[in-house]
Amino acid sequence: MPIAKLMKATLILPRTEAAQAVSSLAELEWFHSLPKGSEYINIELDNLLLRAQKLFQSIDEVVRVLGIPLETGVIATMFHGAPKGKTQFVVEDLEHLVSDLESKSKIIVEEARSLLNEHGSVKRSLEESQTILDALKLASSMNLDLTAINNLKRFHANMFIVNAKELPEIERTLEDLSIIKMPLNETSVALVILGTKEDSERIGKVLRSFDTHPFVIPSHLPQNPSEAHKLMEQKIKELDKKKEELGKSMKKLTLNISTKILSLHESARVAKDVLETMRKPGGTKNFAVIQGYIPSTMERKLKQLSKDWVCIIDEVKESYEEHGKEELPSLLTNTKYLKTFEVITATQGIPRYGEMDPTPMIAFVWPLFYGLMFGDLAHGLLLFGLGMLLRTRGVGGIRTWGTLLAASGAGAAIAGLITGEFFGWHIYEIAILSDIFHGVPFIGILQVSELTFDQVITVLKVSIAIGIIHLISAFVLNIRRNLKEGKKLEVYTHNIPILIMYGAVVALILAAIGSGYDIIGMFGVTDRVHNEPVPWITFIVGEWATVEVVAKISVPILFAMIAIMMLGHIKEERHKKAHGLEVEGGGIMGAVIEIIMVRTMELLSHTISYSRLGIMLLVHVALLVTVNDAYIYNVERGDFGMGIALLVGGNIGIIMIEGLIVYIQAIRLHLYEWFPKWYVGEGMGFKKIVPQMLYTNLLWEKKKKQQY
Secondary structure, X not given: OOEOOEEEEXXXXXXXXXXHHHHHHHHHOOOEEOOOOOOOOOHHHHHHHHXXXXXXXXXXXXXXXXXXXXXXXXXXXXXXXXXXXOEEEEEOOHHHHHHHHHHHHHHHHHHHHHHHHHHHHHHHHHHHHHHHHHHHHOOOOOOOOHHHHHOOOOOEEEEEEEEHHHHHHHHHHOOOOEEEEEEOOOOEEEEEEEEOHHHHHHHHHHHHHOOOOOOOOOOOOOOOHHHHHHXXXXXXXXXXXXXXXXXXXXXXXXXXXXXXXXXXXXXXHHHHHHHHHHOOOXXXXXXXXXXXXXXXXXXXXXXXXXXXXXXXXXEOOOOOOOOOOOOOEEOEOOOHHHHOOHHHXXXXXXXXXXXXXXXXXXXXXXXXXXXXHOOOHHHHHHHHHHHHHHHHHOOOXXXXXXXXXXXXXXXXXXXXXHHOEEOOEEHHHOXXXXXXXXXXXXXXXXXXXXXXXXXXXXXXXXXHHHHHHHHHHHHHHHHHHHHHOOOHHHHHHHHHXXXXXXXXXXXXXXXXXXXXXXXXXXXXOOOOOOOOEOOOHHHHHOOOOEHHHHHHXXXXXXXXXXXXXXXXXXXXXXXXXXXXXXXXXXXHHHHHHHHHHHHHHHHHHHHHHOOHHHHHHHHHHHHHHHHHXXXXXXXXXXXXXXXXXXXXXXXXXXXXXXXXHHHHHHHHHHHHHHHHHOOOOOOEEOOOOOOOOOOEEEEEOHHHHOOO
């Protein structure tokens, strides 16, 4: 059963024992808490939460500053791999877990902080020294001791570095004072301006108007600009060397502690999140009440963990009406392989509790769709290899997407065998592959490499046939869902008629194809008798199903279904009016337009939409043919290097660009054609109190004493 059966659990216990109860639920893991807070606090939980928050912040700071990714990216996973192995923590309760994390993280955090602080200090010193060096650079050619100038008793003297273009204006403004000029370069001039003590304010005001301030060398440096410049250059070299050494030490530390600190970070986050969720359980001042959902398989274990308190476990009804319309979480129980395709299901939404999970069907259909659109043995094997690489070396989401990519590649490889394509060449044109696959009956049965009219039509027929089956499955699933929800009127007057109506429309389309598109003549109103077989239908039901027979049967069935849907619409309107409900739509006329025009066109357009399966395959083949022709052309001209470059680059480009386009098209067929016909997807996911952990295993000591 893809969606687990749930039970509602209620724990009643003294508020002073809330911390122990939360620890027991954390050990259970499979507990979806109901947010029912209280005005009463638990000091023990609050103090523990404060410790967990401080612990997480300290570890998180180190992780962020060192730039350690919480989940390794795609490129890093491919070339280096994600951190492997899980750290195991043996714990008694949450307080013990927090204490254990505090002690184990202390040395790592302190070492990292010490190194980071030293690196930060060196970086700041380097920035300050660089600023001083930049200021000294202009005056570095001057062999002048500023101490003598600054220590004059009877006169005021300052040195300024000004733009050479501003010098005449400064001289005119201060023409009554002595100015010593020392050119530094083509654009800058050093000025030593001498005056009385009373002139100091005027000198400063004039130079500030030119955005110039007195040139001052920091007191801890020699007051000779040339000597100070040399000293700062030497200091910056030393600081650069030290910064480089510290950078290497940080990289080494990051490499050594990555796995450990990621585990500590994950464990601290889990402890913090659990305590934040459960810090204020409902109930009274003296008694706490904790409520939530558990899988039915966890009932016995919860009773064992909560044997010291009152534990009430109730069955959960599948329908909202029976359960008081309380939103129920959905816990998907797919196998490891099927779980991969839950990301596709999630694009539409999580199934509601009691609703059918579409993931198993998607797991079958997705590789089929992707493979047909991307059908090439070599390209499929490359995608499969890349997916398996990510699956093997990755963790978390990367591992999931790697599995999805591998499944898509496997589908493309199988489709490549059916189309007989290998990098755009036919398999039998390659000697090695010809020997390997010699005698395999299905190789190239859907050949499209020549792109002839017959090949194109065959591919499109197969695509439409797959689309028809996919849409019929949606109609059938919709009937199943409505029957389960008790909507019998909708089933008998809408769902079943539209399924039969769709079958009649498809039969008419196939009959038209079988008649050579003699739309009028296939109904027997002309002299020509159409005894031709109907594609697919004659093969399935027998030779009696000729074009004329199928066409004549389909029309009355089509109108009969329209009549039933009209009657159902009228009955539904009367029912709504009788209960005082608002009637939507344009009445009978609106229903006629919707059923005859809108529904029919919708069924046709959705069916035709599946032709993209074949069209994308044809595009894929056409691109490969173009690349291969370019390769042959350049090789025949003697430009072997250009030919190889076009061959390799073209294939890489096709895999990357069309691979993404095919993914989008496969998603689109599910989101716009399949899901809307039967799937609601408005559910809420089951949120474990302790989520799935990538780098950590929590082993509760009680598990050593008791076996569940």
